[in-house]
Structure formats: structure tokens, C-alpha cells
Amino acid sequence: MTLHLLGIGHFHPDTEITNRFLEELSIGTDDEWIVERVGIHSRRTVLPLNYIRETRNADPRGAVEAALVSNAIMGSRAAEVAIARAGISREEIGMVVSGSSAPDSSTPAEACTIAAELGIEAPAFDVDSACTSFYTQLYLLSLMDPARVPDYVLLAVPESLTKTVDYNDRATAVLWGDGAAAAVISTRHSGRARILANTLESSPAGADKVRVPRGGHFTQNGRTVQTFGIKRMTHRVAALRGEFESDARRFHFVGHQANLRMLESVCRRCNIPADRHHTNVEWFGNTGCASSASVISMNWEKWIDRDDLAVVGVGAGLTWSSYLLRFGSDA
Numbered sequence: 001m002t003l004h005l006l007g008i009g010h011f012h013p014d015t016e017i018t019n020r021f022l023e024e025l026s027i028g029t030d031d032e033w034i035v036e037r038v039g040i041h042s043r044r045t046v047l048p049l050n051y052i053r054e055t056r057n058a059d060p061r062g063a064v065e066a067a068l069v070s071n072a073i074m075g076s077r078a079a080e081v082a083i084a085r086a087g088i089s090r091e092e093i094g095m096v097v098s099g100s101s102a103p104d105s106s107t108p109a110e111a112c113t114i115a116a117e118l119g120i121e122a123p124a125f126d127v128d129s130a131c132t133s134f135y136t137q138l139y140l141l142s143l144m145d146p147a148r149v150p151d152y153v154l155l156a157v158p159e160s161l162t163k164t165v166d167y168n169d170r171a172t173a174v175l176w177g178d179g180a181a182a183a184v185i186s187t188r189h190s191g192r193a194r195i196l197a198n199t200l201e202s203s204p205a206g207a208d209k210v211r212v213p214r215g216g217h218f219t220q221n222g223r224t225v226q227t228f229g230i231k232r233m234t235h236r237v238a239a240l241r242g243e244f245e246s247d248a249r250r251f252h253f254v255g256h257q258a259n260l261r262m263l264e265s266v267c268r269r270c271n272i273p274a275d276r277h278h279t280n281v282e283w284f285g286n287t288g289c290a291s292s293a294s295v296i297s298m299n300w301e302k303w304i305d306r307d308d309l310a311v312v313g314v315g316a317g318l319t320w321s322s323y324l325l326r327f328g329s330d331a
Helices: 019-024 031-038 049-055 060-066 071-086 110-118 133-143 222-244 260-270 288-298
Strands: 003-011 016-018 042-044 095-098 124-126 153-159 179-186 193-202 250-255 307-315 319-327
Touching: 003 071, 003 133, 003 288, 016 019, 019 031, 031 260, 049 060, 071 110, 071 153, 071 179, 071 288, 095 110, 095 133, 110 124, 110 153, 133 153, 133 179, 133 193, 133 288, 133 307, 133 319, 153 288, 179 288, 193 222, 222 250, 222 260, 222 307, 222 319, 250 260, 250 288, 288 307
Parallel strands: 095 124, 095 153, 250 307
Antiparallel strands: 003 179, 003 193, 016 042, 153 179, 193 319, 307 319
């Protein structure tokens, strides 16, 4: 089944966690240490800075109440951009699918709360696969019976992982930022781009390597996860390049925005030139399942009809996924 991308959108909250702010928490880090290791200068959060400063988010259960912006609001803001770019009305959306690494609630589904914010009356449900949630939503759509898929499907991935961060732990405090992405997908109506060759793979034997327990802090085996991420992304970029790269088209790479140094390692291994590698992790941090889609959205006006984007993600599970985003009406 062919999936068409008609519009994509993103949203980041206004409150900024700079490296200077993290230095002031006295957790054994500074700007030089952070930039050298992960290449991040700043990130956004739904939490008030005073809340982080005073509590260090010692009890993540209080973070949902303290948040200035909910996942439903973030998801709906990103969706508004996607719907406008798609050139359709909200009333034409026939299904809403959401996903997050750290949903505000398990019941109701966040797809329902996002749909309610938008005033959409349509089937709504969640598909959560940690940082690969957006990829998994696309993969699930590709497996459906085209005759039963509505004309326009809204995918949303709001992510507020700063609510799960222990701000006494420099290893995680430097990484995470909050944000959302959304997309309007159709199996019947063409748009600016097509989604090709989407894949999804998992190795549940590594399920304990990245965890966000209910009401608890984010934890991961950082070294193992980074090695896994570099290896899997490198493999998927090489596979997409081998299948689709041609002299007639421009081959780009948009990876999971885990950290800049990890992405640079993939580029070196795959010989991706700097002008074909696109990121936002430097200024927005790792926004989890919203990360790669938000990069595509932030560059939406720059893509031309000869562009192919190798979009590759990794996440807890352990799970990895990819697709090729091909721009052009005759692609």
C-alpha cells in the first residue's frame, strides 16, 4: 500500500533549558562537557524552570500537574500545522492515532484527548513504541486494508520526557527535550511526498536497556544503547541508499535525534556529507518519538521534488525502524 504524506507539523514549548541552567544545578556538568559529549546546547520543557530548580523532579508523579503544557495541547498544536499544510479541514480527518514514550494518561488514550482539543469526531487510539512510535504508526498503516482506511489519517507524537528526568543525574538531564510532531497521511490522495519501504524490527531481549516505569524516572544503559543505535541506524541508512540512491535524486539523512555525536558517527560510517544531514537536537534536545518528524517539519519549505530522505529511528524495546520519504509529484 502506498502512503502519501500530505502535511507535517511540529510544536516545541517555550520554556528553555540551557546548558547554563544545568550548570547552575551543580550536578557535575558544564557547557563544554555537554557539547563535547552530546553536542546539545539547549532543549525545551513543559515544566517551569523553578519547579526543576526546587524539586529536581524527585517525584515524577508531580510533574504532570506541574506541566505548563499537556501532551494533548502539544499534539494538537503540531496537528494544526500538519492539517493546514495538507490543505484539508479537521472535519475530513477519519482517524487519529497518537503515541508517546511518556503519556500523560494511560486512560483515556491520548489520541482521544488530542482529537478532543481539535474538535475531531473520529476513531482514535494510541500506538506506543517509545522513540519509534511515529515509525510504528506508519508501519501499522502500511499493513491495513486500503479499502478500510479513511481518506485522511492524523498521526501525532507528543513527547514530554523531561517529566521523567531525574535532574540530579547529569547523564539524563543533558539529553531530553519536549516537543511534538504530527502528520496527515492518505492512501488515496497524493501530496508532496510518498513514504516508501517502511520497516519495523525489534529485539525484545533488550527490553530492560531503556525504561520509563510508571511514575518513575527514565533510565538506560547508555553505552549499550548508543552502540545499538549507531549500528542499527547505519545498517538501515545503507539499505535505503542501496535500494533508492540515484544520480537523478538527492539522498538525505534524518535520524533519531538521540544526540549529535551519535548521528555524526552514523554519517561518518555512511559517508553522508554535512549538507545532506539534517538535525535539530543541538537546540531542542532528544524529543523522543517526535524527533525525526520534527526535523522534517522544520525544513518543510526547503525540500524539493528531487529529494529523498532516509529517515531512521531507534528506541526502547529494543526497536528500530526506517522509511524513505520521496518528494515529488512524479516520484
